[in-house]
Amino acid sequence: MPAPGPSGAPRPTGCDNRPRSTGSSRVPHVAEPQPSSLQFFANAYPDGTLGADVSGTVTVINDTAARMLHITVxxxxxxxxxxVLLLQDSQGRSWLDYNRPFESINIRTGIPxxxxxxxxxxxVLVTARLVRREPLGELLGVGLGLRGGRGRARxxxxxxxxxxxxxxxxxxxxTGVKGFVQAMLNRWDKLNxxxxxxxxxxxxVDADRLSRLIAELLDVARIDTGRLSIYARPVDAALLVGRVVDSVQAGTARxxxxxxxxxxxxxxxxxxxxTQVVTNLVENAVRHGEGTITVSLTHEAAGEGLDDREAVVLTVDDEGDGIAPEIRRRVFTKFWTGGVTGGSGLGMYIVNGLTRAHGGRVEVDDAPGGGARVRVIWPIADDEE
Known part of the structure; x- marks a missing residue:
């Protein structure tokens, strides 16, 4: 026989999947919440929240929690x-059966x-607070917070x-650093x-790779937390792009x-x-593309590239296989790699984050004649800047 619930009725031992009645005899009328009401403030809360009194009867539930539990307020x-709280764990136990909040000792204040x-x-991620008249006092009810688990899983x-x-x-x-250092220590006198x-x-070279990876990870952390420091000023884009192209060209036969x-x-x-944006784009094109790499700078009027500002457009084309339309959105996610040559998968995520931080936009398209085209639309400097 299932343990009795707080109201004295038998408690279900698992989730009740019976269809919910929508008949007027089962559904009380709920008036539109007033700005001063508890229901009004509950609906303003971003997470799901509901409360029950000491008898186990639901007294308040916001719209978010109702949607999550597939029920109306x-x-x-x-x-x-x-x-209402039809939730199970992996062993088929319900939240109430497992936690028994109404049977808690008086020093218990919440459920993690x-x-x-x-x-x-x-x-669904559930937390609970046990509401007492005073510390160690009589239990008045329980308040629950609900959040979707999808974000945490991601x-x-x-x-x-x-x-x-x-x-x-x-x-x-x-591994390379360790190997060469060990070889030099063991055979220094025998090496010319x-x-x-x-x-x-x-x-x-390997130390430079490590430094660059650490710098990328720090950039990702700053982008994710909104702590990216930008010191914008009028800049000659052609000069900076030219320096990057010369540097990349010196290290490749392409x-x-x-x-x-x-x-x-x-x-x-x-x-x-x-410079970091341009370097990432050109090096990506060399690493993952084929044929000639074309880097161009053009000027677009207001309303063409950016809605209300003139823009300079950096375009990087290659002659490879291109990027399929269905995966282009994934290009700007962390750890995305589009070729067999590997890499950290952070380059395009950083490109997008740095560009957006300046008020610009990045687009991926097909290059004329095949290959991938990446366009970075960057706002021009205002006269007063």
Whole structure:
């Protein structure tokens, strides 16, 4: 026989999947909440929230919680909590059966966040506060907070991806550094100057890779937390892009073509951040694309690139396979990689974050004749800047 609920009725041992009655005899009328009412403030709360009195009867539930529990506010008010909070754990136990808030000792003040599931498998994160007349006093009721588990699951996946990516990206250069340093320590007297120089040069390159990965991770953290520092001023985009193209061209056999429109206005940018955007885009094109890389700068009037401002458009084209339309939105997510050459998968996420922080926009399209085209639409500097 199931344990009795707080109202004396038998308590269900699992989720009740019976259809909810919508008849007028079961559904009390709920008036539109007034600005001074508890229901009004409950609806203003971003998470799901509901409360029940000491008899286990639902006295308040906001719209968010009602949607999560697949019930209306009118249906929930006045019903037993165990008929509204139809949640189970992996062993088929209900939230009420597992936590028994109405049978708690008087020193218990709350129930920490737990993961529960609706009958359709949707995860719901539930916390509870036991309301007492005074500390250690009589229980008056219970207040519950509900949040969807999808956001936490996404964050957990991102953290796991971050750990895996960092471990993978760190392992390769660290292995090289360790190997060459060990070889020099063991065989220093037997190595000639050219061999020593080669090993030290390789160690230096690997150290640069590590420094760049750490810088990318710090940039991602600043973008995610909104703590990105931007020191924008009028900047000659053609000069900065030209420097990046020359640097990349010096390290690759691929042809990189650079074109600049006449009378190009200055852009409003943090020079270091803009250089980082250009570097990421051109290096990505060299790493993942094929054929000639074309880097161009053009001027677009207000209403063309950005709604209300003139813009300079940086376009990077390659002659590879391009990026399929159905995955273009994923290009700007963390850890996305589009080729077999690997990489941290953070470059395009950083490009998008830095560009948006300046009021710009990034687009991915097909290049003329095939390949991928990435357009960075960047606002020009105002006269007063």
């Amino acid at each position: 009118a249906e929930a008010i006045g019903r037993p909590l165990d008929e 966040e737990q993961s529960w599931q609706l009958s359709d498998g949707t995860e 964050l957990d996946r991102e953290r796991s991806d971050l750990v895996a990516t960092v471990a993978h990206e760190l392992r390769s250069p660290l 100057d050219e061999q020593k120089k080669l090993m030290l040069t390789t160690v230096n 042809k990189v073509v650079h074109t600049v429109a006449e009378s190009l206005p200055e852009i409003a940018a943090d020079p270091d951040k803009f």
